[in-house]
Amino acid sequence: MASIMKFTGLVLKNLFSKPVTKNYPAEERKFPERSRGSVQVDIDQCIFCGSCQRKCPSSAITVDRAARTWSIDRMGCVQCENCVNNCPKKCLHMDVHYTQPEYTKVTDTVQGPPPAPKPEKPELTPEKIAELKAAAAAKKAAKAAAEAKND
Ligand code: SF4
Numbered sequence: 097m098a099s100i101m102k103f104t105g106l107v108l109k110n111l112f113s114k115p116v117t118k119n120y121p122a123e124e125r126k127f128p129e130r131s132r133g134s135v136q137v138d139i140d141q142c143i144f145c146g147s148c149q150r151k152c153p154s155s156a157i158t159v160d161r162a163a164r165t166w167s168i169d170r171m172g173c174v175q176c177e178n179c180v181n182n183c184p185k186k187c188l189h190m191d192v193h194y195t196q197p198e199y200t201k202v203t204d205t206v207q208g209p210p211p212a213p214k215p216e217k218p219e220l221t222p223e224k225i226a227e228l229k230a231a232a233a234a235k236k237a238a239k240a241a242a243e244a245k246n247d
């Protein structure tokens with residue numbers, strides 16, 4: 097009898113309350129701020145060190161330093177956040193949204209910008225070489241004078 101009363105109460109409660117399900121996709125679920133969704137990279141800050149690849153327990157990340165690409169197997173990722181916590185440049189974060197459902201396995205690849213050009217070395221003219229030699233000789237003489245003073 098007690099269970100029938102409990103059941104009836106539950107039925108009445110559900111009859112007069114809002115449904116717990118959402119009208120998806122018209123109404124999307126709001127994820128809590130600290131949800132672990134999908135890993136995102138700020139590729140402009142990435143130095144292609146490969147730390148995230150080495151720390152990923154499911155080998156979902158591939159970093160190609162030569163091609164300057166960062167790839168992730170979305171369906172291999174277990175949202176552990178290990179890569180995010182070990183990135184030395186702090187350029188990874190967990191987006192709160194989960195990866196969109198797909199029929200096939202998805203690997204997202206992000207192309208990094210080309211490397212910054214190396215600063216050009218100043219041209220060594222005979223005058224510049226003479227200037228450098230004079231500066232080195234002056235430095236050596238100053239050091240010898242200081243040592244002589246201390247003796
Ligand atoms: S750990 Fe960070 S900086 Fe290093 S390759 Fe991964 S995303 Fe780039």
Ligand code: SF4
Pocket residue numbers: 135151152153154155156157168172173174175176177178179180
């Ligand atoms: S969250 Fe975990 S499983 Fe997903 S890519 Fe990062 S380290 Fe790998």
